[in-house]
Amino acid sequence: MSGMTLATISHVYAGRKVLDTVSLVIRPGEMVALVGPSGSGKSTLASIAAGIVKPTKGRILRQYRQHAMVFQQARLLPWANARENIAFPLMLNGLRKREALEKAESVAEKVALLPEDFDKMPGELSGGMRARVAIARALGVAPDFLIFDEPFAALDPALRRRLQDLVLSLGQDRAFGGMFITHDLAEAARLADHIAVLDRQGKGVLGTLTPPGQRGHRSDVDIFDFVQQSLYGDPLLSDLVHVDERAMPLDLVGDAGLGPRRCC
Amino acid sequence: MPGYMGFEGRINALRRGPVRERLVEWREMAPILALDGVKRFGPPMLGLGLFLATWQAGHVAYGAFILPSPVQTLQAAFGVLTTSEGWIVLGATVARVVAALAISLLIGGFFGLLAGYSNFGRAMFAPVATILLGIPATAWVILTMIWFGPSHGAILFTISVVTGPMLYIGMVDAVLTRDRRLEEMAAAFGASRWAQFSRVALRQIIATLAPVFGIALALGFKVAIMSELVSNVAGIGAALARSRAHMDIDMALAYVVLAVMGLLVIEHGLIRPMQRRVGAWKRVSG
Known part of the structure; x- marks a missing residue:
């Protein structure tokens, strides 16, 4: 099971209604x-x-084990290299640094990141590479x-x-x-x-x-x-x-x- | 010959490889490195040279009683460093500055964090910070002398109350200018509020606060010496007051030189490396 139901979601931000009773079933x-x-x-x-974000109104039914997100601008930690960025959510989930970095390398290979790019800082990566790191970071936690x-x-x-x-x-x-x-x-x-x-x-x-x-x-x-x-x-x-x-x-x-x- | 790389890059490249090859490379690179060195260290050395020349000219014009020569001053400073009393004097000032800055960081930093994360706190503390920043350091020196008398605690209070608001403002700025999208990213991966702060926000806050801390350190030194001078409590300031009383201009300048050198040692030996360490990613990410 890896679906989600958003029921009559409304959200107000800075006095403006951004979402008004939106429902969606995935x-x-x-x-x-x-x-x-x-x-x-x-x-x-x-x-x-x-x-x-917590909605102002509405209900969310989450039917998945683990979720992850890939953002528009990769949102990589600027002080961490590609490998450390991929390992970041794994460490958040309680994995030790060494194990997280090892797993990060195997995930990085899945998104066609080259080993020589593992140690590069976000500022040294191209836009495409940054997007790949962001995808790998999301895949690292094995989301459904x-x-x-x-x-x-x-x-x-x-x-x-x-x-x-x-x-x-x-x-x-x-x-x-x-x-x-x-x-x-x-x-x-x-x-x-x-x-x-x-x-x-x-x-x-x-x-x-x-x-x-x-x-x-x-x-x-x-x-x-x-x-x-x-x-x-x-x-x-x-x-x-x-x-x-x-x-x-x-x-x-x-x-x-x-x-x-x-x-x- | 390698392509263009920075001074450190060239040095690091020369440190690698077999000895014979390294020697050959060193010979080839020596003129380039020398030119780099001249470009890098030449202007500051020239500035320092001009300063010393002006000082020496002042000495020649007004005599040793008014202005001792740079050599005389350095000899006197060296004399201070060869006695245990000299080290105690320097140590007292440094210890006070370090202790007071720790207090400032704790209090100013704590309230800065509160204000950074809360609009209400920011609005409430803003006028207080403005008032405290507006009070001249000399006024605090006089006030604390009246309130607490000439004591170690009075000097600590003076340094803390002068540098605290500065660290408060720095902390508020650091909290407000952090990239909140990174915390959202962490939240999307299930990070708790504490994890968002400790693993994502704090790193950015420290990097932004580090330069402010360097400025607070320099200011703390000046205030400490001024307070010691007025209160005559052991330290560089008190030593300056004694030198003035004895009309010992050599010793007075020696302590000034030692104070400046102490500040430079702390700044370049501790603060700058720390700033480089915590802020290196800012330079890479541009």
Whole structure:
């Protein structure tokens, strides 16, 4: 069992209602992408799911053994090298430093980090490497529920694609389910089983869309068709979900010869 | 020949490898290292040289009674260091500064932590800190003399009350400027509040506070000497007062030199290495 149920979650921050009775069910082993415009409360919902933020109202049913989170900016400890960063949650969970570092090395290899990078400080790592360390740090605790909060948003499209492949390969055996927050609808369609759309004022999940095919095996054309039909075939969604051309992979926008605003 | 690397990098590179190769490399690198050394140490040595030359010129112009030469002063300072009494005088001042700074750090640091983590505490302590910081150190010296008389405790109090608010402000700043996202990250992995503080926040707080501690140390030394001078309680300040009473300008300057050297030794032997150690990651992460 590795699912989660968020029931009628509301959250007020600095006098502003960020989330208003949002409900979402993530079934065991399922990866649900959460999309929505900026300010719709996606990251807040992820923080609530991760237990960082306590919601003002609502109930959360957690049906997993261990969760972990991958953040947008890797959030690596700047005084620790790559290996120590990966070992950090393991030490938090009570593992001795030596054992934690040994385990960190084996996890680092899974995300294709090279041994010569183990001793590098975060400032010496590239953006892609930092993202890999963040993923390894999350995988280190052997989670069965993973929360990704726009982990690749700041990376270039080619690198983003490689890291998406990495996430797909790591989740191939359905060892973990979870939540993937992204602005990029193609990324959502590629990595998730279902896509939940959050409305502009965090007033709730508008609906859950299910892209055709299996995650990781959808072609770019499928993804684009899905995005196009889901968003622009439904006037409600097209009105509420803002799609930025820059958030779409360039090849998709270019191949189709149309941008989201010119569509339908 | 290796590509560009810093002074330490070159030295470390030369320390590795077989002896013969190292000797050859040393010979090749010697002129480059010498140039590095000149670039690194030249300007400060020039500044120090100019200062000593000006001092010597003052000595020549006004005579040894008004201004002893640098050599005379160093001889007198060396004389102090060869006696156990001299070491007791220096030790008394250093011990007071260390003890008082520990008290300041404990009290100022504690209230700084409270204020850093609580808006209410910050708002409550802000005017108190402003008032305490606004009172001149000399005023504290006089006030504590009146309140407690010339005593060891009075000097400790004076140093603590002058440096405490500074460490308080430094602590508040350190708490407020820490990267809270790292604590969120730790929380996402199940870290308790205490673990978030001790394993993530404290490291950042210490790194930000370390330079403030260095400044507090220098200020503490000055206040200690001033307090000892006024209260005539054993220490560098009291020794200066005695030298003034005996019109012993050599000894007075010797103690000034020893005070400055003591501060430099503590700063460069203890504080700076500590700052480098706790703040190294800040330089790497840019």
